[in-house]
Amino acid sequence: MxxxxxxxxxxxxxxxxxxxxxxxxxxxxxxxxxxxxxxxxxxxxxxxxxxxxxxxxxxxxxxxxxxxxxxxxxxxxxxxxxxxxxxxxxxxxxxxxxxxxxxxxxxxxxxxxxxxxxxxxxxxxxxxxxxxxxxxxxxxxxxxxxxxxxxxxxxxxxxxxxxxxxxxxxxHWQSDGVEASIIVELVKQASVPVCTVLLFLASLLTSICNLRVLSGKPLSFLWNKLSTFEQLGKRLENIRLVSSSERAKDHKEFMRKANTVVSILLDMALGILLMSLLYRENRISQLADALMPVADRVAVELQGLLQWLMGAPAGLKMNRALDEVLGRFFMYHIHLWISYIRLMSPFIEVILWYIGLSACLGLSVALSILSDIIALLTFHIYCFYVYGARLYCFKMHGLSSLWRLFRGKKWNVLRQRVDSCSYDLDQLFLGTLLFTILLFLLPTTALYYLVFTLLRLLVVLVQGVIHLIVDLLNTFPLYAMVLRLCRSYRLAAGVKFRMLEQKTGKPLRLLMQINPLPYSGVLQSYMLPSNQCYPKDSWGSLCRKLFIGELIYPWRQKGNKQD
Known part of the structure; x- marks a missing residue:
């Protein structure tokens, strides 16, 4: 034994x-x-x-x-x-x-x-x-x-x-002196009133946001669609979590609170650094002066793109009448957008000045505001995409329905399946006529849809990068990573034994050492919960939606539950 x-x-x-x-x-x-x-x-x-x-x-x-x-x-x-x-x-x-x-x-x-x-x-x-x-x-x-x-x-x-x-x-291990610090003890004593004040402010803001006037139909719709309000709600939940008077029940809850505190402090430090850079050397005015030429440049490029589409793009033979109607329709929207930008130009500097102040709430809030600004400045591109996608989707559904007519099939709405059906001569003639019209008009519509979809995807890509940075600031377990780097023994994945001495008639001497948890395990175990509520479509589902013309929204839709 x-x-x-x-x-x-x-x-x-x-x-x-x-x-x-x-x-x-x-x-x-x-x-x-x-x-x-x-x-x-x-x-x-x-x-x-x-x-x-x-x-x-x-x-x-x-x-x-x-x-x-x-x-x-x-x-x-x-x-x-x-x-x-x-x-x-x-x-x-x-x-x-x-x-x-x-x-x-x-x-x-x-x-x-x-x-x-x-x-x-x-x-x-x-x-x-x-x-x-x-x-x-x-x-x-x-x-x-x-x-x-x-x-x-x-x-x-x-x-x-x-x-x-x-x-x-x-x-025992503390015989040479109990590990303590006067600064740490003072911080512990000061954290009690600070947490009380933060909890009171969080409760006050929550009660204000729950007012019936602010939770009505138009405002609630905007709050759900704007990234700024989502990020502010996330930070409000974080403040309520870290200012709670209840002690952490286990190690997981303690690490979650510690990671949340460090995440908030890092976010605010980066936001204050950004704010100091914006308000130094009158950069707000320079940014406002540079914004109008950029907006004009985008409008001019879009007008040139529409004029190119209204001609013979890449030598393609387009339907002249439909091409003129679509081109003038989209050109009118660009003129409306330019007029709106001109109307807002005197207030841009003031708006940017107040937006810069929001960086004191954190870099994530400033990035969320930037994402919303990009969405507002490219709203005309979104409108172009919606118009083109709806028209293209209508034609694709019409062609698929008429194609089933030629094969003697029809879509059974009640049973959600394709059944056999017999059509008379008038129905076949009308279906052939409509199918020919939709088929010959499809290239013109598809070209407009393709161009505006690419523009929309470019805007969504920029917003997606911003949302990834914000999500990284919200979920990255910085405290756990620093703890793993500086004191790796605090997060142990197991132990290893090293033989010190083995002699006959003597006890076997071993040294037990701690195997630190790998960095991937730290990320997997201590990653903070994300407030990312965007639909997670596969590449196959995304390509299918793009092919048939379904709208791709960068926000959560009704019926999509947050993970």
Whole structure:
């Protein structure tokens, strides 16, 4: 039989005394947590252990004795430690001491059930790293999980150390000083009123947004379609989450709050940096002056494109009458748009000045406003796309329906299938006439639809890049990534063992080290929930919609639930 003893490296230099820890019977393992020094009263030690068992929920006990001095030089101390086994009855009873001519420890196991000689495996581990780390991707009932849980749940044991005045003096990972900082404590004290104020402001804004006047039909429709309101709602939820007075229930919830706080701080820092760049050297005025020539340039290019389509584009033979009607119709929309831009030109600088102030709310809010501005400035392109897509879709559905007429088929609306049908001569003649008209008009319509669809996809691509950046700012677990980079042991994927020494007649010495969680695992485990509510179509579905002329909306449609 083999007995595994997990011994903390911080106790290798401790003074002689008793070993406090936990015996895991199902795995025949002993986890040493601390060393109790002389002098002590056995009755007080038993009372102390009983209080620890109530507070931690672990069956902590005296596992054995620890002799710091060389066994061959101090026989009295060794005999005294052997006598303690009659006071603290534990099976098995460990006797660990430093070897006389080696830096390693010697260990013997006594009073075990059964007469077989026990083989001892001595595993050194870093108690601090084990207690602060969070283990991932390991079976719940494994031995390693039990060791990690023992170190994590034994925090009340680490509240007392050898420098405290009292009947109990212990050596553990905090014996050289409790890790704390005055700045951290001040931040903790100041966070309480700050969170209270933030929670009050979030509740006030939520109550204002829930007013019946603001939740009416026109405003609610705009709020659902504009990216700015979606991002503000996301940040409002984040503020409500981090300012909650409830403590995190588990590690996942704590990491979510920490990642959210860091995400908000980074977003606001980048937004303030952007705001300082915009308001320096009168860049707002320069941007407003450059915006009008760009709008005029886009309008001129669109007019040139329409004139090219109204001629013989790429040498194609177009339907002259339909080409003239469509070209003049779209040209009229461009003239309306130019008039609208001219009307808004005196107010552009003021609008940009106030939009620049919104960057103090975060870079994501500024990018959302930029996405909405692009949508408003390219609204005429969206109108062109809708007109062309509707006309093209109407012709495609007409051609498919008339094609079924020639084959003696029809679409059964009730059963949602194609059934056989017999048509008379008049129906076939009318169908042939309509099919010929739609077929010869299709190239002209398809060309306009193709050009305006490409323009629309270009605008959607730019907005998609902006939305990806905003979503990255909202969901990227920066705190977890920094924690993985600076303190990789805090996020553990498992452990590895390195052999230190193996001699005949001596216990096997191993060093247990923590395997950090890979960066991909950090992203998978701690990625914040996204508010991305756009339809996730496959490439095949997208190509099918483009071919038959269905509209492709860059926002959530009715019936599409958010993941």
């Amino acid at each position: 083999t007995v595994k003893i997990f011994f903390p490296t911080c106790c290798t230099a401790a003074e002689s005394g008793l070993l406090i820890g936990r015996w895991i019977s199902e795995h025949r393992s002993a986890v040493v947590l601390a060393t109790l020094h002389f002098p002590f009263i056995p009755g007080q030690v038993k009372q102390y252990l009983a209080r620890l068992q109530q507070s931690t929920g672990l069956s902590l006990s005296i596992l054995g004795t620890w002799n710091h001095k060389k066994a061959e030089k101090d026989e009295k101390m060794q005999s005294f430690l052997d006598e303690l086994s009659s006071i603290f009855s534990h099976r098995p009873w460990l006797q660990i001491s430093r070897e006389a001519s080696s830096k390693f420890l010697d260990c013997s196991v006594g009073r075990c059930d059964g007469g077989d000689q026990e083989e001892v495996v001595l595993v050194y581990y870093d108690e601090r790293k084990l207690m602060l780390s969070e283990l991932h991707s390991v079976t719940e009932n494994s031995e390693i999980v039990s060791v990690f849980a023992t170190a994590a749940k034994s925090r009340p044991l680490f509240a007392t150390h050898k420098y405290d005045e009292g009947p109990i003096k212990l050596t």
